[in-house]
């Protein structure tokens with residue numbers, strides 16, 4: 001998608017380094033950063049210079065490429081893969097991408113390993129782009145239906161950033177919105193600010209603005225009243241890990257939006273590529289929920305009148321904080337899963353029907 005009219009992807013490989021858009025600087029500064037070592041990749045994932053399940057996966061895949069550039073010793077590669085997987089625990093795409101790379105590289109000789117690693121990382125990247133595009137084409141049908149019935153602007157609520165900045169291109173939750181907009185369907189997006197990191201306000205609103213899509217930032221608690229007032233036609237969110245039974249793990253606060261949508265009879269969709277499905281665990285209590293630095297809660301960051309990024313404390317130093325980054329929305333609250341292969345019920349039957 002575009003930034004200031006120029007097309008970008010979120011990650012690419014150039015001159016033996018990995019280029020990323022540093023998302024910790026957005027929306028105030030647009031900075032392209034070079035990752036030169038596997039440590040740089042791990043750090044970019046940990047500090048959220050890159051974030052969003054599919055992009056974390058692609059960054060980890062390219063991290064292994066950088067690991068081979070640095071040192072082609074197999075024990076170094078193995079250590080790198082373990083450190084990458086441990087860098088953020090919840091989004092399954094990270095482990096999925098590392099496992100896929102390591103499987104591909106297993107038994108490959110030193111002469112060929114770099115090329116094969118690069119090809120596989122590129123395949124992961126291109127596949128995600130294609131899958132997100134198809135998620136959009138599938139989700140478009142839902143928006144079209146609402147638009148035809150309503151004959152007015154379709155109001156869509158989203159949480160966190162599941163936009164193109166969280167993927168390679170298109171996004172997951174935003175892809176149907178971008179496709180609808182390109183087709184001339186009138187859409188407006190309610191953007192949850194998504195405390196504490198404000199991915200909604202900082203990233204979703206930013207990328208929608210750059211594509212000329214009407215959007216309004218709201219506090220995380222405003223969704224309920226908007227739904228009661230009939231100002232939300234549907235919700236679409238992303239996911240960091242969806243279980244085979246249809247339970248959806250996503251950014252903290254997603255669950256409350258789903259409860260509110262259910263209470264107000266509003267369709268609640270989750271958009272995901274198949275790389276986000278965890279077929280291995282059955283119980284959501286087994287999902288590792290990331291607990292992040294309390295400073296993300298106690299401090300806010302913004303730009304001052306001199307265009308300088310400043311961080312300030314907003315509550316007493318003595319106060320305790322708990323910063324859980326994700327929650328789980330039970331399948332029963334999800335209207336449907338929008339995937340690259342089609343839309344299905346949030347259930348084992350639904351998912352297995354699409355992914356044999």
Ligand code: MRU
Nearest residue numbers: 051052053160162166238239251
């Ligand atoms: O903590 P983040 O910013 O990596 O969380 C991102 C989300 O929760 C997204 O909604 C998610 O990765 C969906 S996939 C595009």
